[in-house]
Amino acid sequence: MSAAAVARHRAVFVSDVHLGSKNCHAAELAAFLDGLQARRLYLVGDIVDLWWLAQRRAAWGADQHRVVECLHELARAGTELIYVPGNHDRPIRRFCGLVLPNMQVRRRAIHVLRDGRRLLVTHGDDYDAITHFGNFQERFGDWLYDRILAGNRLTNLARRRLGLRYWSLADFLKSQSGAAERYIERFVHAGLGDARRRGLDGIVCGHIHRAALREVDGLVYANDGDWVESLSALAEDAAGDLVLLRHDGGELARLPGRAPVAAAPRLAQAA
Ligand SMILES: [Mn+2]
Numbered sequence: 001m002s003a004a005a006v007a008r009h010r011a012v013f014v015s016d017v018h019l020g021s022k023n024c025h026a027a028e029l030a031a032f033l034d035g036l037q038a039r040r041l042y043l044v045g046d047i048v049d050l051w052w053l054a055q056r057r058a059a060w061g062a063d064q065h066r067v068v069e070c071l072h073e074l075a076r077a078g079t080e081l082i083y084v085p086g087n088h089d090r091p092i093r094r095f096c097g098l099v100l101p102n103m104q105v106r107r108r109a110i111h112v113l114r115d116g117r118r119l120l121v122t123h124g125d126d127y128d129a130i131t132h133f134g135n136f137q138e139r140f141g142d143w144l145y146d147r148i149l150a151g152n153r154l155t156n157l158a159r160r161r162l163g164l165r166y167w168s169l170a171d172f173l174k175s176q177s178g179a180a181e182r183y184i185e186r187f188v189h190a191g192l193g194d195a196r197r198r199g200l201d202g203i204v205c206g207h208i209h210r211a212a213l214r215e216v217d218g219l220v221y222a223n224d225g226d227w228v229e230s231l232s233a234l235a236e237d238a239a240g241d242l243v244l245l246r247h248d249g250g251e252l253a254r255l256p257g258r259a260p261v262a263a264a265p266r267l268a269q270a271a
Pocket residue numbers: 045046086087088123125206207208
């Protein structure tokens with residue numbers, strides 16, 4: 001029996017790694033992946049930061065190599081890798097539908113929990129259009145973010161002149177407190193609305209660099225966080241509980257799985 005078949009976790013979700021950017025904690029991620037036993041590993045977008053890799057300042061050394069190696073090792077050990085690209089690795093969306101042994105690229109996925117509930121797995125940038133409104137500062141921040149993500153050379157030049165090494169949405173949100181909370185709530189509800197419209201029981205996403213695990217109106221909202229600041233991942237353990245994990249294995253939050261629905265009593269056979 002392969003290691004993955006007797007895994008501790010039914011599934012693990014990781015996003016917003018930003019591999020290639022100076023802000024990625026690649027060593028911690030490699031250590032986390034090294035000890036991982038999972039049947040399935042979802043890479044929920046912004047895994048490789050292609051915007052950074054396109055620049056000479058890209059950070060790519062032994063730790064970054066080790067992350068890629070760990071992913072290969074997991075696939076070899078039988079873990080099924082499902083890559084759902086985000087906005088920093090958007091070009092990889094061209095490969096959506098690609099299925100390799102133990103590796104798939106999907107625009108979005110559905111994860112079925114042990115208790116049968118089905119969760120939408122998507123990066124979350126699809127909700128930008130819904131969440132991006134509000135006061136001027138928010139709009140300016142979003143505009144700046146989009147320009148940077150778009151790799152606009154003039155913006156990058158301006159950014160360098162201003163001494164901004166990396167414009168972080170998380171930092172921006174923190175600097176806004178009240179606006180940040182409103183932004184996050186809009187994001188949560190946009191995601192949950194999408195899941196509900198698809199007839200699903202919740203969502204697993206990333207993108208906003210805010211780890212979270214909670215139930216809202218009977219739906220699951222899980223954000224696996226990032227490897228820039230929170231260094232967190234989401235897991236469904238062997239018992240079917242959802243767990244928000246810190247890189248060192250510490251537990252940030254837990255949402256117990258539901259008792260499986262009892263089989264409906266058999267109807268008496270007509271005589
Ligand atoms: Mn993103």
